[in-house]
Amino acid sequence: MALCYVDEAGQEDAQQLASRLSLPLLDQYDLRDEQFSQLLICESGRRCLQQTGRKAPGPVLADFVSGAVAHRRKFGGGKGQMIAKAVGIKGSVRPQVADVTAGLGRDSFVLATLGCEVQMVERSPIIHALLESGLQQAQRDPDVADIAARMQLVNADSIDWLADQLTTECKPQVIYVDPMFPHTDKSALVKKEMRVFRDIVGDDQDSATLLERALALAEYRVVVKRPRKAPTIEGQAPSYQLNGKSSRYDIYTLKSLL
Template sequence: MVAAADADPAAAQALARRLGVELCQTTPATGLYLWLDASGLALCQAGRPPMSMRADFISGAQGYRAAHHGHHREAIARACGIRRGHRPWIVDATAGLGRDAFVLATAGAPVTLLERSAVVHALLVDGLQRATTGGAADRTARMDCRHADATEWLAQDVGDESPAVIYLDPMYSGRRRAAAGKELALLQALLMPATDESVLLERARVAAMDRVVVKRHRHARPLDDQTPDYHLPGRSTRFDVYRTRKD
């Protein structure tokens, strides 16, 4: 990890210790590295051209989406059962950079985000902190970000505290690719092979009190070839809904 001159030295040292990485003063000539400056944390790749990405909720495409879309009308919100007067607890079991979770939180739902990569989790936490101080505290307050493996977390016996909805976007496996080009390249270089999708879906269907929602490419086969109860199509993606009502 590289800390810029304007980075908080104590924060940089604490983050490096938490992630178990070396804190350096110069950028490497090759490979991936974390960059911390006054604007926050970024994942970078050395080379020509260099690439970098941050978790960003209040500017760029995500900021536009949050400001202009009718969140209750978005397909993801409808698939998760959000409507006026009904905002179920949702677990985003494959949180990544948290874009979909932020939309769900903006629509009013409490969302628990699970991310198994320590680096992606750090990027996500950094993005949420910046969003909190940047005017989105009302939405980030509904987002509980945890560093956890979803298959293990979902196997816990939480009884009556089980989430109503579990949301899955297995975006790093198969032909489905949800991230933008440069972000996808960085994440593919960073991450291990995806969790077994059949196990993840099975545990989600056991744990969810009301439904499991799976984001897929519009023309992709259902996850683990399990036919959903219904789906909501979009231009390039669709949301497969598996009902699990247990009350």
């Protein structure tokens, strides 16, 4: 992987990121040049990941302002969404959530849109860099700045982070887990993002340990998102499940949300 920039506004950001991430910085780039399989591109305050090669798909980025997330924010069903029911949103209850597999932050953004305070924990420094850029853009946008204010970002290994939180007084009320799993969704968007994610972070081989740590820390419940037909994570059985068309939520209740 290498860093590059396409305009003057992205140059300083790219230089700082190259130093922080210990990645080579390119003055020029050609997507047909496969010297590097992935490029982290900085452009006018935006960061995106781009595969190289003649048949490479489009860029992957964390976008909380436009596109699919904007449509879901406006027309997504509010408190009636399955994810809202899974984390325990009901009436005036808005639990504080730790999303310990943040990815591109879409589920975190939905929960923040519904009024939850959300901590996003992402272990990949590359994906963290995308989230950081997406949050900064959202903080500058008047339509979503109040939502972004409810989202905090942490770059840490989630298993280590969960262990560290055991010694703190303020523990997450709900812990949300969406480990990497072979998706059956055939959409180009999902295939593109999964391909990029697997190149960078690989599969989650430590899901059982992550669940165990989450159960030891969460105050009220742990929620695990899975493909609908996937097996449960090894270990404690969920208290109950919510099933959708392509995915489901395994809910591990510890005590009732008030």
